Amino acid sequence: MISAVDDEEAFTGLEAGIILIAFVVVAAVFSYVVLGSGFYATEKARQVTSDAGTTPSSLVVNGAVILGVDAFSNPESLNFFCEVIGGEVAMSGIHYTLHTTEMIYQIPKKDIHYRWPSGDPAEGVLSRGKLLSVRLTITDAGLSTGDDFTLTIIPPRGVPVSIPCTVPGTLLGNKRYEVG
Incomplete structure (x- = not known):
């Protein structure tokens, strides 16, 4: 016979796995946003420095x-x-x-x-x-x-x-x- 205690341990492991996957997904989205803003800031800085030599008329x-x-x-x-x-x-x-x-x-x-x-x-x-x-x-x-x-x-x-x-x-x- 399988006891009820063994069922709860397996269920707790499944919950931990789901939470771990959620953390990985959130971390991936967060890193994508951070990298995107970094690329945007780098592009803007490059554009500003390339336009620095021209005088607006x-x-x-x-x-x-x-x-x-x-x-x-x-x-x-x-x-x-x-x-x-x-x-x-x-x-x-x-x-x-x-x-x-x-x-x-x-x-x-x-x-x-x-x-x-x-x-x-x-x-x-x-x-x-x-x-x-x-x-x-x-x-x-x-x-x-x-x-x-x-x-x-x-x-x-x-x-x-x-x-x-x-x-x-x-x-x-x-x-x-x-x-x-």
């Missing part, structure tokens, strides 16, 4: 933003000079937007015109120490007299620049106005 507006008005007293263009702080900026990657309380208007590439006073730079890149004349055609933006708007210049890398502007209350045809 930003554009600044040099002077005032000038609003050009057409013959019918409608806002036609925004004109300003800009230069780069930091590394070079590819002009093809820059986006310009106008923000009002009612709309956000992204200026299409066909309405962006650049002119370098010192001549055309190679491959459309603005580098430190160079000044660039920018003309944005805004006839489709829907601005009218008295409108407040923000001109935002968004470079491909770096910090966007926002310039608060106000369209004057009275506009005369074929004139220019400082708005920002």
Whole structure:
């Protein structure tokens, strides 16, 4: 005959085995999480150190933003000079937007015109120490007299620049106005 004591010993061994397996599974999951975070931290550190040699670039507006008005007293263009702080900026990657309380208007590439006073730079890149004349055609933006708007210049890398502007209350045809 088998006694009841022998049955409990076997059952206790089975419980101990299940608990041991649970500990092994928990330890495996924990080590996976620790290793994953270590790999993530290592990758981030590598990325930061590889980017450490590059200088972020930003554009600044040099002077005032000038609003050009057409013959019918409608806002036609925004004109300003800009230069780069930091590394070079590819002009093809820059986006310009106008923000009002009612709309956000992204200026299409066909309405962006650049002119370098010192001549055309190679491959459309603005580098430190160079000044660039920018003309944005805004006839489709829907601005009218008295409108407040923000001109935002968004470079491909770096910090966007926002310039608060106000369209004057009275506009005369074929004139220019400082708005920002």
